[in-house]
Amino acid sequence: MTTGISLGRAGRAVLDLLLPVDCAGCGVRGSPCCPGCAAVWWGLEPVERGATVDGTPMFALTRYRGVARRLLLAQKERGRRDLGAPLGAALARGLTNLPAEYRQGELRLVPAPSRASAARQRGGSHVLALALHCAAVLRTQAVRARAVPALRLAPGARDAVGLDAEQRTVNLRGRVRTRPRRLPEPGTRVILLDDVITTGATAAACVRALGNAGIKVAAVLSLTVAG
Numbered sequence: 001m002t003t004g005i006s007l008g009r010a011g012r013a014v015l016d017l018l019l020p021v022d023c024a025g026c027g028v029r030g031s032p033c034c035p036g037c038a039a040v041w042w043g044l045e046p047v048e049r050g051a052t053v054d055g056t057p058m059f060a061l062t063r064y065r066g067v068a069r070r071l072l073l074a075q076k077e078r079g080r081r082d083l084g085a086p087l088g089a090a091l092a093r094g095l096t097n098l099p100a101e102y103r104q105g106e107l108r109l110v111p112a113p114s115r116a117s118a119a120r121q122r123g124g125s126h127v128l129a130l131a132l133h134c135a136a137v138l139r140t141q142a143v144r145a146r147a148v149p150a151l152r153l154a155p156g157a158r159d160a161v162g163l164d165a166e167q168r169t170v171n172l173r174g175r176v177r178t179r180p181r182r183l184p185e186p187g188t189r190v191i192l193l194d195d196v197i198t199t200g201a202t203a204a205a206c207v208r209a210l211g212n213a214g215i216k217v218a219a220v221l222s223l224t225v226a227g
């Protein structure tokens with residue numbers, strides 16, 4: 001006999017609206033990410049990883065641990081879609097803190113692609129959600145920005161958790177593909193967004209795939225960096 005109640009996606013969405021929200025970082029009631037936890041995103045540091053391509057600079061807001069890690073995992077693995085807005089706003093803040101050379105003109109925010117199976121389970125790509133929210137925040141600040149899902153992962157890539165740098169590179173080789181109709185227009189400045197930089201292999205594969213399509217990435221910006 002089953003006693004559990006099964007809710008469809010629509011049912012869960014209604015419940016999300018009705019129930020008070022807990023901060024996914026610390027559990028305090030009131031908002032998906034309380035002001036205290038949001039402060040974890042206020043930094044910005046350059047990231048050095050061997051796998052970067054053509055010297056494309058990489059930046060992260062903070063380390064992948066503690067509150068930052070809990071917030072990311074809640075959005076990515078536990079269905080906390082209400083974190084898209086605060087985490088996207090954190091990326092927007094980080095982007096406006098980048099050196100001016102990386103954010104002049106019209107911006108195109110390209111999310112690092114998720115595996116299709118993982119995105120399906122999560123109800124959509126979580127990094128695309130971040131990019132959409134980030135672009136929306138920037139537009140309120142009169143920055144011309146748009147999220148463009150220009151990359152996809154071809155089938156066959158494994159979940160990268162537990163893989164070392166070389167295994168990650170092999171796992172992604174040839175599997176990061178461009179979507180020709182979603183490519184940033186010529187003359188726009190392209191920022192690659194991600195939630196966590198581990199070895200830099202994903203960012204490198206994305207930069208290379210876009211480069212092969214004639215698109216230069218100005219900088220990589222990630223919420224967190226591992227290690």
Ligand SMILES: [Zn+2]
Binds near residue numbers: 028035036
């Ligand atoms: Zn909190």
